Amino acid sequence: MVVGGGSAGCALAGRLSEDPGRRVLVLEAGPAPSRPADYPDELRDVSSLAAADDGHPYNWSFATQLTDAPRRARTARGRVLGGSSAINGANHLRATRADVEAWHGWCWDDVLAAYVRGEDDHDVPGPGHGHEGPVPVERPAGELLAGLTTRVVRAAAALGVPAEPDKNGDAPPGVGLVPANVSRGVRVNAAMAYVLPHRDRRNLGVRGDSPVARILFDGGRACGVETLAGERIEAGEVVLAAGAIASPHLLALSGIGPADELREVGVPVRLDRPGVGHGWSDHPSVFLGFAYDEPLHPEAVSAQAAIHLDAATLDPDLPADPAGDLEVLLFARPFAPGGARHLMCAVQRPDSRGDAVLRSADPREAPRLRHHYLAGATDRARMRAVVRFAGDLLGSSGIAIPTAARAPDAELDAWIAAALSTSSHLCGSAAIGPATDPAAVVDPQLRVHGVQGLRVVDTSVIPTVPRRGPAATALMLGERAADLLRA
Numbered sequence: 001m002v003v004g005g006g007s008a009g010c011a012l013a014g015r016l017s018e019d020p021g022r023r024v025l026v027l028e029a030g031p032a033p034s035r036p037a038d039y040p041d042e043l044r045d046v047s048s049l050a051a052a053d054d055g056h057p058y059n060w061s062f063a064t065q066l067t068d069a070p071r072r073a074r075t076a077r078g079r080v081l082g083g084s085s086a087i088n089g090a091n092h093l094r095a096t097r098a099d100v101e102a103w104h105g106w107c108w109d110d111v112l113a114a115y116v117r118g119e120d121d122h123d124v125p126g127p128g129h130g131h132e133g134p135v136p137v138e139r140p141a142g143e144l145l146a147g148l149t150t151r152v153v154r155a156a157a158a159l160g161v162p163a164e165p166d167k168n169g170d171a172p173p174g175v176g177l178v179p180a181n182v183s184r185g186v187r188v189n190a191a192m193a194y195v196l197p198h199r200d201r202r203n204l205g206v207r208g209d210s211p212v213a214r215i216l217f218d219g220g221r222a223c224g225v226e227t228l229a230g231e232r233i234e235a236g237e238v239v240l241a242a243g244a245i246a247s248p249h250l251l252a253l254s255g256i257g258p259a260d261e262l263r264e265v266g267v268p269v270r271l272d273r274p275g276v277g278h279g280w281s282d283h284p285s286v287f288l289g290f291a292y293d294e295p296l297h298p299e300a301v302s303a304q305a306a307i308h309l310d311a312a313t314l315d316p317d318l319p320a321d322p323a324g325d326l327e328v329l330l331f332a333r334p335f336a337p338g339g340a341r342h343l344m345c346a347v348q349r350p351d352s353r354g355d356a357v358l359r360s361a362d363p364r365e366a367p368r369l370r371h372h373y374l375a376g377a378t379d380r381a382r383m384r385a386v387v388r389f390a391g392d393l394l395g396s397s398g399i400a401i402p403t404a405a406r407a408p409d410a411e412l413d414a415w416i417a418a419a420l421s422t423s424s425h426l427c428g429s430a431a432i433g434p435a436t437d438p439a440a441v442v443d444p445q446l447r448v449h450g451v452q453g454l455r456v457v458d459t460s461v462i463p464t465v466p467r468r469g470p471a472a473t474a475l476m477l478g479e480r481a482a483d484l485l486r487a
């Protein structure tokens, strides 16, 4: 049983159900369209990010606190078959080798094989790229490539940023076009790639509108789930793939989490695992807007070019990260007709760690999220460095540099604090690690420590948010988990 039909859950269910001897049931909290055409236009249309807005019915819109100042904010998550891949920017960027090599018990070669298996890369030949997988991967070209993109890529080169023409090529960080999971302007979400083409498989069940409330146990073994509607469904193995907020929430509601927090809200403690919901990381980001007049093809993706940088190359006082700890992403399309274009500036390897704490034993009440962004001086300096670099990039592109990017530290810090947002890339809320590490929740086979029959397969398990967006990595986790479950 797979709880959550999101990016990782769909990839896992699609792969596992290739074996007719194995029955797979996906329980998804949101709706489960049965054909790609049944998704609303704004979810299909890669040029739209409308479902990422607060209040969209296919978005959980979790409340969070980004910094220690009490400003209310929201973080988006998809609530539909396909999960966050159905509402996201469709940037399909692999994690770096340095990211993966830090995961206890995992190795790059296995991960690379899982990425390759999932992909159908239309631009780059093998062997490090897949061409038979279900996920189309394309970079903007021809009429889908904005003139602005070419201009910004050249400007980055003029500033000394190395070329990284294949962002999924395991090369040092630099400037390059963004690969996207898109086909003819359609955001190909994980359900479209892995599940909908196989709805006729007799061993694959998909139930939408079926939020799970808790995991059921028989002694020390997970034996099924109870839905919010009170239905009890048995399973030989339970796989949580509900995403990096809901999976640790379900563990905690089921008595697996920090014992003191569970007792506080009256949840009986099954297993004291302090790492559940704690120590996660995410990418803090700000959008630097600028005016630019260029019509864009309706099927073009918004985020067209990415620059990944080692912060120490901008400010020698910052710690070096040769794998690239800063990102500038060019959004060549305005968010609203006639609006500004943007450079999204993000810290990809922040020191800050977040927490998600149970507020109630009632599964309908979301945990209290706190990101603790920019709590440390180093993260603040990283953010200043990336915003100033983005300003220089605009200047070098012949575009007016926004005032904020030229401001002295205190003024820039105030601008960043007001503009701060989250990339919604949360990872590490039920991290891989050895059983002896209190911060770890799952072992390298993604089995929850201390119980049987229970795994977590989503970005919760990635110990630290990767240096590139995690969408491709979520799919890879589903692919890799299928190997692990079959073994």
Ligand SMILES: Cc1cc2nc3c(=O)[nH]c(=O)nc-3n(C[C@H](O)[C@H](O)[C@H](O)COP(=O)(O)OP(=O)(O)OC[C@H]3O[C@@H](n4cnc5c(N)ncnc54)[C@H](O)[C@@H]3O)c2cc1C
Residues within 6 Å of the ligand: 003, 004, 005, 006, 007, 008, 009, 027, 028, 029, 030, 051, 052, 076, 077, 078, 079, 080, 081, 082, 083, 084, 085, 087, 088, 089, 090, 091, 092, 093, 210, 211, 212, 213, 241, 242, 243, 244, 246, 250, 423, 424, 425, 426, 457, 458, 459, 460, 468, 469, 470, 471, 472, 474
């Ligand atoms: C607006 C937005 C834009 C983004 N853009 C990018 C991008 O361009 N590139 C990139 O790399 N990353 C991007 N990301 C991040 C990336 O999409 C996610 O990290 C990734 O998709 C997460 O995959 P997942 O499988 O862990 O969880 P999800 O894909 O979120 O799947 C979790 C699923 O579980 C379901 N669920 C939750 N609770 C329950 C429950 N109790 N019972 C049953 N089902 C449940 C949810 O409805 C959802 O379908 C973006 C994220 C967002 C939200």
